[in-house]
Amino acid sequence: MTYALVLNGCSKTYPDQAKALTGFRDAFLAGFPQGKTIIIFNEEEKKQSLINASATVLVELIKVERYQPETVLTALQNLEHESCRDFYLFPGDQAGSELSVRFASRMGGSSLANIYSLEAGAGSPVCRRAAYNNYLEAEFSLDRKPYCLSLQKGFSAHTGKEKPKPPEMKVIEHNAKELNSNKAGTGINGTGAPDDSFVLDYKYTESDETTNLESARFILAAGRGVKNRSGLEKVEKTAAAIGAEVGVSRPVAMNAWAPLSKLIGVSGHMTGPELCITAGISGAAAFYAGIEKSACIAAINTDPGAPIIRSSDLAIIDDYEPVLEELERLIMENKRIEGEDR
Amino acid sequence: MQILACFKVVPDLDQMPAGDWLVDDRFRVETGYVKNMLNPYDESALEITLRYADQARRGNLPLNLTALTIGSKQADTYLKTLYALRYDKAVRVASDRDIRFLPEIAAAVISEYAAEKNRADVLIMGMQSGVGDNAKTPLLTAEYLNWPCITGVVAIEPANNGTKNLLKVKSMVDSGILEQTVRPPLVLAVSNAPGTYLRVPTLKDKVEYGKKPVEVQEMDNFKTGLAAANTSGGCRLTGLKPINHRREGLIIDGETAAEKARILYHSYLRERLGKL
Structure with a gap:
């Protein structure tokens, strides 16, 4: 052979x-x-x-x-x-x-x-x-x-x-x-x-969107549950504050709330972070394939029957917004304390 | 411009309960009880075609749109919607054959229809569909027709005011957008194309156009399709089983969302985040 x-x-x-x-x-x-x-x-x-x-x-x-x-x-x-x-x-x-x-x-x-x-x-x-x-x-x-x-x-x-x-x-x-x-x-x-x-003529335009999703060690992934572009913007702010890379599921990218370069899943990025927090993501298998190499998956979803709950290590059944707000506060506080100790 | 847009009606697999993925001894899976939907990539292809049509009609360019699917009568609802969206012809190739993993048959039927019955200039369809997930049909169709193929298409529009029957095709390549002026015939394959959910027809258009009968063709009349049916493209399905996605799924309880977040952070995440 x-x-x-x-x-x-x-x-x-x-x-x-x-x-x-x-x-x-x-x-x-x-x-x-x-x-x-x-x-x-x-x-x-x-x-x-x-x-x-x-x-x-x-x-x-x-x-x-x-x-x-x-x-x-x-x-x-x-x-x-x-x-x-x-x-x-x-x-x-x-x-x-x-x-x-x-x-x-x-x-x-x-x-x-x-x-x-x-x-x-x-x-x-x-x-x-x-x-x-x-x-x-x-x-x-x-x-x-x-x-x-x-x-x-x-x-x-x-x-x-x-x-x-x-x-x-x-x-x-x-x-x-x-x-x-x-x-x-x-x-x-x-x-x-x-x-x-x-082909009579062609023009190639490089995208100015960059992403480090495939090498990211901490990802905050948002799904349809963020409801609209401003919902995603809030998630992006939280991610920036806590040092996570933002990824999205297909409905978010298809609604153009986020660029395609942020898409996670079989038709997007295949990631493998140490920690992946999902917010408002149901967990369709095509998305899950993109995070299944995560060392730890923590899911936040209002639906206890959502597939992501069974496919996560840790899960919170609740609205993602107050959970992310509190997580951001805790992480920032910890960063501040660590900064003072140094 | 004669455009043939091909689509597939598929079960909404994300609605399948986790325990219902049962595979029988002929590798079939009962999905009949979940609602069906347009394959998402095909849905984008149908909408991209309509956007081209909007521009072509504004420019008074000659245009004929045909929608084609292979399958059972359940697809007729979608075909009638496409009539209401101003597709000129809606065709179903009737078949109850199990072609989930035989994209060669779909490609042979589509290419024969395009070449002999439709005289299409442009073929457009989704790159792949859930169920078979073969990712071959548009590529094989291009090969069977000896036509070029562009993948990752996100938009098409008339080029040079349409005077020379040329197309401008935008496609996603690597990490950018490739914009090409091309001369048909060609096959266009659509994958992720943001903002291309299929529009909803107006009630007026439903009444005026949506009642035309669907043209039904028997698959047995497609000689090349049948010839292709005798081969499997060199691949035989020999197994099908559920993938286990299950993890521990430990649910964190608390009185409020904030309390749950605190437990999650202090008991599970703080140490992990400290190592990043």
Whole structure:
């Protein structure tokens, strides 16, 4: 069995992608012969740092003008059509998930998105991922090579048996333009796959919203119970005072009371703080997936039957506002006393 | 512009009591007793399409909107609402097949409808839906049609005053917004698009447009759909079981909210916060 890790070096999340794929490889493909890493990149000056983060001896670079899925897919197809690997692993973001499904379709293989485990032995590989909005776990057997798999968002593995860094790396460089110049991508029916000519112009605007949710050690998460934007603003003030990072559930983000960058859950951030306090959150499984790695969850909700109560370590059945007010007072008082002691 | 918006009616899984996640020997789960809803990503796709339509109509641009779903008669209520919201055609592909984990079939039916029956320029739908959570249907549809695909779409509008049948598509990419002027045909996949809950039709529009009959097509008439049904896309479901989210759930009692907060802080949080 052979494998390739496919990384998007055009993305700011590259270090996280590399870490997640390396962790997955070490956890589930440890007995396999050394695989290779394919890195899509667009900035020459970042090339060496991208290579350094690779977990395999063999690295193949594909340079693109910008990350454009049709171009990348065709380049991948042209690169791999003669020496197709058994497994292709993609990161758990939108781009990785897209590539895994479309690449498998073109290569006649099988794909699964958002997986968190793999059993790869002599028979058909078996993968697991969440289904039913994260309430159930589904297990699949894969029947057709290549097996193209994207990881669950926020996947992390601590196997404790990470392989040492390869002593010497072998790097092969390609250019998407050259790879695709003689051969268009081939669609599922043997006809030509689309290229990027459907895009007449484009403009990318970086978001000025920043968040540290994924590395935060203390999170205050707000849900539909805050009722409106001003309710959320109060929660944000409390969070700022007590030193917590604010996260929100999907209804809050969808009502635009908070930016999407604050969203926690399967379609937002997957967090793992030491402490997560939830206020006015019912605890739908899709949200809970984003906080389930918390060391401690304290929930505040008026409904004792809300799922978050069963899924928390500590719970207060009450309005969140007076509870947060008192918590803020206590934490601030403690900070003041500690400050005086110093 | 001929736009085909695809959606799915799903059970509101967050209403399922924790003890009711029972899986039978054919990996089915009884969800029939909870209310159904539009799949949230599809709901956003339907509303994004209507916002495009508002602009296209203001500019007198040619426009035809079709809404398509695959499933049982319970979807007809939603299709009639879409008529009332000025979708020109509402189509249901009737099927009682279990396609929860077979996005290949949904994609094959949609692509055949788009190419042969609808002649769509643009296909728009949610990226994934709860139940199967496959996250494949729009991507496979694009592949089956050999069309490009844009994911993470949050808005579309006519470009260049619509004179060249071009679209301006905004999508979330990485940590920013990508705005592209594109030439159809193409597939658009919608995920989180803030502020895109589906509007409610006026009573007048309900009376005037909401009574048109839903067009029903039998899935058996979709030859590619049936061909796809013979494959599973290389993935076979071999297990389905509840995920245990349970923690201790210790409920803190007190006379008032403030007292509960004090107990929580002094007994459980102070030491923990001190270590942060």
